[in-house]
Amino acid sequence: MRHKSLGLAVALASIAGLAAFSAAWGAEAPDASRNALAMPGDSAPWGISLPSTKARAPYTIGGIPVCLRSGQAAVIDDVKATGAQDEIQVTNFVVRPLSDELFGAEQVRLSDAGVVGGHRVDAACSREPGGAELVVEMQKARPGNARIAGLNVTYSTAGRKGSLQVPLHLVLCQAADQETPDCEALPR
Amino acid sequence: MFSMPGHVLHSPGQGGEAVRQRRFANILGGAVVVAASAATMAVSASAAPSVAFRIAQGAVLDNGEPQRADVVAIAWPNQEFLEGLRDGDAVPMYVIGRSTTDASGRFAISSRPVAVPRQFRGEGGRVDVELAIAYDDREIRYGYTATPASDRWATASVAGRPAEVRVDFGRATAFEAGNDPAGWVDANGRPAGSPGRPALWSTRVAPLSEDVQQLLSIPLPTLRAQRLSSSVAPANSARVDGEVLRAIPCFTYAAQKHYGRPESFLRALGWAGAKATVYQNDGNDHTLGIGFRSSGGEWGASGTKTISLAASAERGGVVDAWAWNKINYRDYINSCAHTVQRRPYSVHSLLVKWTRAYHPVFKACARYTGGTYTKYRGTNTTYSSGTDIGPISVSAQSGWDRDTEIKWTVTRATRLCGSQRAGWVTSREAEAHRG
Numbered sequence: 026m027r028h029k030s031l032g033l034a035v036a037l038a039s040i041a042g043l044a045a046f047s048a049a050w051g052a053e054a055p056d057a058s059r060n061a062l063a064m065p066g067d068s069a070p071w072g073i074s075l076p077s078t079k080a081r082a083p084y085t086i087g088g089i090p091v092c093l094r095s096g097q098a099a100v101i102d103d104v105k106a107t108g109a110q111d112e113i114q115v116t117n118f119v120v121r122p123l124s125d126e127l128f129g130a131e132q133v134r135l136s137d138a139g140v141v142g143g144h145r146v147d148a149a150c151s152r153e154p155g156g157a158e159l160v161v162e163m164q165k166a167r168p169g170n171a172r173i174a175g176l177n178v179t180y181s182t183a184g185r186k187g188s189l190q191v192p193l194h195l196v197l198c199q200a201a202d203q204e205t206p207d208c209e210a211l212p213r
Numbered sequence: 214m215f216s217m218p219g220h221v222l223h224s225p226g227q228g229g230e231a232v233r234q235r236r237f238a239n240i241l242g243g244a245v246v247v248a249a250s251a252a253t254m255a256v257s258a259s260a261a262p263s264v265a266f267r268i269a270q271g272a273v274l275d276n277g278e279p280q281r282a283d284v285v286a287i288a289w290p291n292q293e294f295l296e297g298l299r300d301g302d303a304v305p306m307y308v309i310g311r312s313t314t315d316a317s318g319r320f321a322i323s324s325r326p327v328a329v330p331r332q333f334r335g336e337g338g339r340v341d342v343e344l345a346i347a348y349d350d351r352e353i354r355y356g357y358t359a360t361p362a363s364d365r366w367a368t369a370s371v372a373g374r375p376a377e378v379r380v381d382f383g384r385a386t387a388f389e390a391g392n393d394p395a396g397w398v399d400a401n402g403r404p405a406g407s408p409g410r411p412a413l414w415s416t417r418v419a420p421l422s423e424d425v426q427q428l429l430s431i432p433l434p435t436l437r438a439q440r441l442s443s444s445v446a447p448a449n450s451a452r453v454d455g456e457v458l459r460a461i462p463c464f465t466y467a468a469q470k471h472y473g474r475p476e477s478f479l480r481a482l483g484w485a486g487a488k489a490t491v492y493q494n495d496g497n498d499h500t501l502g503i504g505f506r507s508s509g510g511e512w513g514a515s516g517t518k519t520i521s522l523a524a525s526a527e528r529g530g531v532v533d534a535w536a537w538n539k540i541n542y543r544d545y546i547n548s549c550a551h552t553v554q555r556r557p558y559s560v561h562s563l564l565v566k567w568t569r570a571y572h573p574v575f576k577a578c579a580r581y582t583g584g585t586y587t588k589y590r591g592t593n594t595t596y597s598s599g600t601d602i603g604p605i606s607v608s609a610q611s612g613w614d615r616d617t618e619i620k621w622t623v624t625r626a627t628r629l630c631g632s633q634r635a636g637w638v639t640s641r642e643a644e645a646h647r648g
Contacts (some may be wrong), residue, residue, distance in 0.1 A: 069639070
């Protein structure tokens with residue numbers, strides 16, 4: 026009888042633990058198959074190459090459209106560079122409504138770039154204006170040419186976590202470099 | 214209803230196959246003999262198990278009203294096979310399936326990707342589909358290319374979605390719902406169509422041909438065997454007064470090639486402070502219009518065919534210009550209907566011609582002072598008259614892939630703008646101007 030009670034307790038504890046694990050997993054694990062956050066239209070890759078960039082200097086890049094495929098809103102929790110992550114780090118980001126004046130690419134701190142926004146996306150892909158603008162501040166750790174293959178945007182929506190892969194190919198070039206395509210110096 | 218391994222034949226209408234059998238029972242005098250061996254041979258390659266997806270679906274209307282109609286889906290041979298055909302050679306076709314529309318005018322035909330014989334599957338398993346739609350003693354033909362994905366047949370012209378073909382006999386229109394001619398543009402980027410109808414031509418509505426009558430009336434195994442055979446030998450016979458009468462199956466034969474027809478590939482819009490470079494490399498898909506000449510000699514267009522480029526080209530320093538490719542087309546003539554299809558055949562040459570382009574100024578812009586900005590792929594705009602095939606110009610749409618790029622090299626303050634609200638990154642078209 027004592028053994029039976031112990032066995033029942035272990036079983037119940039196991040079930041409870043499994044349930045807790047499942048709940049935690051459901052709340053925390055990104056669910057790419059039910060991605061609420063998306064890019065409008067075709068999520069085609071695009072490339073930006075900035076010449077004459079400096080190490081440990083902030084570069085702010087905007088014009089990255091994101092939108093909600095489902096749900097009422099999503100909050101972007103984090104943005105990380107993919108590919109050679111140690112070369113370029115994302116140091117800040119903000120989301121603002123789409124407008125005709127999108128942010129380009131400048132060597133400026135995001136907080137000094139005049140971009141006002143937050144981390145919440147509530148613009149649906151299917152309704153005007155069709156999305157919001159993600160603006161990201163990045164810097165490279167060392168001198169030289171640094172590249173990323175994309176951005177990994179993690180977000181929360183309705184108690185779930187998700188992630189969006191943004192196919193931005195970025196090169197922060199050191200200077201004019203004939204051996205590295207797309208790394209040109211700024212004209213004099 | 215006939216059922217073949219590897220195929221699911223949807224007939225939203227009740228007893229569609231039976232209806233067709235009754236309707237066309239007397240057309241050939243019932244003189245049809247099954248060429249069983251050919252059918253067996255053709256289908257043996259299709260025995261591998263997989264899931265069937267809709268390769269053809271849509272609606273048939275008459276001035277907007279849903280109609281009962283019959284639809285046949287046929288696969289054309291792949292590029293490699295077609296290139297081996299001499300003028301006059303018969304073109305084998307693979308009959309994918311048939312359907313009758315339901316009360317709302319809907320039809321659907323499914324196929325497993327591996328069920329289509331190898332000679333009819335091209336790069337990536339893509340299949341050039343032709344629909345023959347029969348309604349009220351008239352017919353419309355419509356073509357498109359379907360590519361198998363993990364969970365669907367997708368088309369190049371509608372960004373990976375399944376083909377949804379809308380046919381209206383009264384309005385003489387046939388198009389894919391996601392690529393409505395209302396969204397097509399002319400060489401200056403201005404609208405070149407209205408809902409369902411391009412500005413320059415309409416879909417040909419022809420009297421119901423013997424070819425389509427055979428497609429609808431002959432039992433499917435026999436039909437498949439007949440159409441797969443390149444031979445024109447009669448497959449059935451009957452006797453009248455001691456004479457053997459044979460109903461000769463209709464067939465399509467390859468005819469004249471038309472080399473170097475110009476295709477406007479894309480508009481490269483820049484300025485002196487941000488000149489464009491255009492790359493076009495292997496693997497780039499172009500969805501080009503098919504010309505269709507009725508037996509009465511009138512030309513129209515009847516859908517598209519997607520061909521892949523097997524060549525590369527690059528041109529830099531472009532400001533405002535149209536980039537042109539040259540495409541080879543070939544005529545295919547139907548022995549019964551006496552119709553001509555002028556279909557994209559192969560690539561002649563890339564980026565061989567540049568003409569000045571009107572430069573529209575888009576609104577959604579980002580400002581840059583230096584660097585290079587590259588747009589890799591995305592479904593390009595459909596140009597209503599993108600390809601001049603001789604008697605008419607038909608549509609052209611290039612679907613970019615990673616090996617196809619347009620790049621702006623910014624040397625002075627520039628505004629890079631997109632044709633859509635989200636900016637140049639995800640817009641179908643982009644332009645750079647001073648700013």
